[in-house]
Amino acid sequence: MPVYSMTGYASGQNSPAGSHPEAEPRAHATPRLGVEIRSVNSRFLDLTFKLPEELRQHEPALREMLTAKLKRGKVELRAAIDSGAASGIGDPSTKLLQRLNAVQDHIKAWLPDARDLSVADVLRLAAGDSVAKGDWAADLTDVTEKALKDLLSAREREGGRLARMLQDHLAQLRALATQALPLVPQLVEQQRTRFLERWQEAMGLSGGTPPEAAQDRALTEATAFAIRIDVAEELTRLNSHLDEIERLVKKGGEIGKRLDFLIQELHREANTLGSKSATLELTRIGVDMKVLIEQMREQVQNIE
Structure with missing residues (x-):
């Protein structure tokens, strides 16, 4: 459809x-x-x-x-x-002219000073x-x-153009989600190494292996940091919404209200991803996502 x-x-x-x-x-x-x-x-x-x-x-x-x-x-x-x-200029019918003449005579019988009908009046009345x-x-x-x-x-025709635009934006959002997914594990590993280095410096052990307690503390801090910046759940929900939007666009019909709701959900996930961002690259991805989603929102407003 x-x-x-x-x-x-x-x-x-x-x-x-x-x-x-x-x-x-x-x-x-x-x-x-x-x-x-x-x-x-x-x-x-x-x-x-x-x-x-x-x-x-x-x-x-x-x-x-x-x-x-x-x-x-x-x-x-x-x-x-x-x-x-x-x-x-058309020719008025004979019957119409007779009727106009009779009406004029009747009016002038009561209103002797009334103006006679002109040719223009007759043509206008005939029309x-x-x-x-x-x-x-x-x-x-x-x-x-x-x-x-x-x-x-x-x-x-306009709906087909909007559908193609949505499909193109869906592909771009999937590409951005794919770029964001490996960034979090890399960032967590970098932060874990940084924590260990700081503990080593604090304990004067920059050249050796840190004590067990220091290493556990560093790992605990790294774990807490990973939880704070983890966007895997947001990316999973975002991809789920993208799948549903793609299914609706292929199905067609009366999908405008449903698409409008899904666009709001996409915007929510992109905002959460941006708030959890800990690198410029992840921030850039979040901003690019919100730009695409806003463009989709404006166009979805026109879909029946």
């Missing part, structure tokens, strides 16, 4: 099948329906609809359509109807009448389905 991002954009446009059955054919002024869907990251599925009054009644159907395909993200759907008046009479239900469903399909494709 693919990994989906919550970020994406898609749009679609169409003409209604029967926008104005009463009007004569108009080649240059056909109303068109446009739909845009924008999506960004969010903890939950947050849908917003911006529809003209003519399409407001279709919001429940649109909500059901989006909910069936999207699980997380802040999603905004915009729809608009373009009357097409800007692309040409509005064409839009209002359009049966947009089938076209709205068709255009939204196409836009939603394009949105899912865009989110899948």
Whole structure:
């Protein structure tokens, strides 16, 4: 199953099948329906609809359509109807002209000083009448389905890019963990030798074998130091989290929340490793790990 991002954009446009059955054919002024869907990251599925009054009644159907395909993200759907008046001048139907004339006569009977309708008024009202009479239900469903399909494709492409980035960062974190693992035994051995040398100097035995008590004390100090700086447990848990993240990325689907939790756990282990660091090399590894984990955290926020 693919990994989906919550970020994406898609749009679609169409003409209604029967926008104005009463009007004569108009080649240059056909109303068109446009739909845009924008999506960004969010903890939950947050849908917003911006529809003209003519399409407001279709919001429940649109909500059901989006909910069936999207699980997380802040999603905004915009729809608009373009009357097409800007692309040409259409001919109003005879029936519409008769109706406008009758309405004008009725109004002037009560308001004799009312202004007569101009040609521009008639064309504007004709365009509005064409839009209002359009049966947009089938076209709205068709255009939204196409836009939603394009949105899912865009989110899948972005999700694939995020998955590849995560895989690359996982490999780098494993390499850093591999570098850190042998550093602790080496450091413990160095510290043990240093303790023995100090005990030798303190007891004036720099050229001979230290007494049993001095050697035991040195070994005790070295053991306590080893316990303080031991990061084997942190590295084991870190590798376990890396394995789980890799499994989830390969599985795909709705993995964003689970990945977010695992990234927090990775950050915790990297912080502990840094606090136990006793060498510049181990400190460098801890810092590099935290940089990679922070980059992963930012990208995981966009995964559905």
